[in-house]
Amino acid sequence: MYIKEIMWQTISYVSTADPSLTTLEMEDLFQLVKQKNNDLGITGILLYSDGNFMQILEGEKTYIHELFSKIEKDERHYNVIKIFDRQIINPCFSKYHSDFKVFGESYSHNELQNFLEGEKSYNPDNYKSVSYLTKKFMKLS
Ligand SMILES: Cc1cc2nc3c(=O)[nH]c(=O)nc-3n(C[C@H](O)[C@H](O)[C@H](O)COP(=O)(O)O)c2cc1C
DSSP states (O other), X not given: OOOOOOOEEEEEEEEEEOTTOOHHHHHHHHHHHHHHHHHHTOEEEEEEETXXXXXXXXXXXXXXXXXXXXXXXXXXXXXXXXXXXXXXXXXXXXXXXXXXXXXXXXXXXXHHHHHHHHHHHHOHHHHHHHHHHHHHHTTOO
C-alpha cells in the first residue's frame, strides 16, 4: 500500500497590528485562530507584543501557503514581513497556541516559558531557534 507522505511547511512572520483594534477584537482574533488551527491540525504559535504580531504556522505545505496568503491580506494587520518559509521534516509544536500576548500588565511570562519547555521534549532539534525568536519577541531575554 502506498501512503502519501505529508510535506510539512513552516512559515513565520512579524507584522504591525491595526492600532484601531480594540482589546475585545484582539481577544476574538486570538480565540478564532486557536480554534480554527486546532480543528485543522495546524500547529504553531501567535504572539502579540507592543503593537506587533509574530506567528509561526506549521502544516501541510499547500495548505500553509494558502492560509498565509489569506492572513497577509487581513486588514487587522499590515507590514507583514516573512522571517522564514521552509520545509520541515516534522512539526516543531505539538498543538496551536495563541494565548501569549502582552496587554499592559498581563504578561504571560511563565506560561510561555512552560510551554516552550514542554515543546523542547517534543522536538528538541527545533526548540533552540523557535525559543530564541519567541523570547526575543516577547522581550524575555
Ligand atoms: C495576525 C493574524 C493571524 C491570523 N492567523 C490565522 C491562522 O493562523 N489561522 C486562521 O485560520 N486564520 C488566521 N487569521 C485570520 C484569517 O486572516 C481569516 O480572517 C480567517 O482565517 C477567516 O477566513 P475565512 O473567512 O476564509 O474563513 C489571522 C489573522 C490575523 C490578523
